[in-house]
Amino acid sequence: MGQRILIVDDDAPLVEALTGLLGQAGYEVRSAETAEAALELVRRESIELVLLDIRLGSASGLDLLPQLKVLRPEMSVIVLTGVGTIATAVEAMQRGADNVIEKPIDPPRFLALVAKGLEAYALRRKTLQLERLSAPSRVLICGEGSALRNVLRLAEAVAARDTTVLLCGETGTGKGLLARFIHDASPRRKGPFVELNCAGLSRELTESELFGHERGAFTGAVERKIGLFEAADGGTLFLDEIGEMDYAVQAKLLNALEQKRFRRLGGVTEIEVNVRLIAATNRDLERDVAAGRFRKDLFYRLSAFSLYLPPLRERREDILPLARHFLAECQMPHVRGLSREVEEILLSYDWPGNVRELKNVIERAAILCPPGSELLPIHLPPLRASATAGVKPHTPDAEGVAASRVPSEESPDQPLSAGTPSSISRVVEEAERHLLKLALRAHNWNVSATARELGLSRDTLYRKIKKYNLAPE
Incomplete structure (x- = not known):
């Protein structure tokens, strides 16, 4: 059995071409035309890498991406796009993509990125296994x-x-x-x-x-x-x-x-x-x-x-005890706990990724939570309430959305040339700048504490602060 790749795209000729190319390289290929079909395949089968088109009819591949990563966080995702922009690449990587490829596909580069994605999957799976053992x-x-x-x-x-x-x-x-x-x-x-x-x-x-x-x-x-x-x-x-x-x-x-x-x-x-x-x-x-x-x-x-x-949706009484346990595991004493609104949202959601998804959501929210605050709805990703729960779906407001995305200083319409080193480096630098800003804000601009959390020396962090012209707001 070869390594299993899922193509999520509604362009039948492209899917057929990529299936042939990957099949000749020894990979086992699955395909899905819709987000619902893709999620069902990932739940049912062990998928190692997803090739995800950014447009799926009227739906967005970027909205599907975090749902796929919740089900299998070790899985690699490569986003396919017809017209790449800096903003698109930044958002895709922020949501969990390993790489972005612009169409038309260049076969040698495409296969090289697929191989790199599968290597990343293997490393993440090994890490998850070691974490599970400990x-x-x-x-x-x-x-x-x-x-x-x-x-x-x-x-x-x-x-x-x-x-x-x-x-x-x-x-x-x-x-x-x-x-x-x-x-x-x-x-x-x-x-x-x-x-x-x-x-x-x-x-x-x-x-x-x-x-x-x-x-x-x-x-x-x-x-x-x-x-x-x-x-x-x-x-x-x-x-x-x-x-x-x-x-x-x-x-x-x-x-x-x-x-x-x-x-x-x-x-x-x-x-x-x-x-x-x-x-x-x-x-x-x-x-x-x-x-x-x-x-x-x-x-x-x-x-x-x-x-x-x-599944967690069949034992909702366990959701809040598990959420509090995961929050304590984050070891962030500045977070005061779960607000009542957050508790209601957690209880109303069906958790298709179960305990693993709940853990990821709480860890993300704890990172975004400012010192001295409870976890609030704006710190959560979009969570769609169960149809029978009687609670409105949760979608972060503008402040929450802004906090969960990497702000781009480039024009959102600026093209991203495929394979251009300067474009790729700008994407990486913008993502690094945003993450540094979040970490410094979470530690109230305590450089020593931030450096320890990021695994950097104080000198290195000071150089990066100067490089990106960061300052307390």
Whole structure:
């Protein structure tokens, strides 16, 4: 299975051309003509990079961009535009884009930017995995709802046994945290907790990651590699997004689970392991079994004990405790808490990105909140209220919109020449200037505190303040 790319564009000839170009380069391509179709694909499949047209009929690709990043923050996004401007590029990057490409497409440059975007995705995914491993399990237990308490009660019960566990739920509900919670509550807690995200991995790479290989097993195997089954011996192996695993590898996984032994690739010696498996998926595996995409025998083996993590919209009583927890995690003592208006907005929103989206929203709001203030609606991004919540949709007013965008000193109609170094550097400098201004304002122009937060020396920060002619307002 190649790396998976989603093209979001309503221009059928261009989509066909890009699909052919990317397919020849070995990528697996999906396409969507509307924002709704794109969101559904990202929820259902593991997408590594999105090529997003800035115009989707009457809709704006820039409005869709943050919604995509909420669902999969590690995913790379490249914006396609017919007429590039400085303001467009700045806004796209501010909303989470990795790059902007102006049409018509230059194939060599286009493929180079796609490869760069996929490298950025891999780095972000690894960072998220490391953060997940170090994240405290208390995020799970700070909710107050009966649905979550019931899940934790069942998780504690199964933790005492070596039963294989299948965790089901939408993206962002906390399946990885629940897997760690089960491990920490089990007799294996002193053993290793090893994680593999199965999405986007080829058959050969998945086998090598799980079972390891001997030197010379295949081209590039210059030394012996220990697989994750061996690394997890005496502990827990967590396979995230198992529904994305190659069909042929599923048979080998089932055999290793049942026999508790396996061979490395290119090896002849059977290796015995004592591993407890926890798997997670956001897919409907029963439907995948019926469609022939997932092995029935492996599904029955995995689902001996299933736990379903309900989405945040089905446990609204957990929203405010989680929001307060994430605000405390931001370690910004100048923020006094959540205002009543913000609480109402948070409770009225359906949170399609679930706990992950809530965490991102609170962190963003805390950065924009001035010292001594509560979080106010102007610090929040646009959040559309549930149709049944009886609350008006939240859209920041002019002050809030201004605070969430990078102000451009260029004319908004000034063309952005594709690949022109001076244009690109201006975009980067404008973004840096705005971020420095926000950070300094948040620390009431305390240079030492701002430098510590940004990871800069005082001298470097002073040089940048002078460079951008920044001063207290």
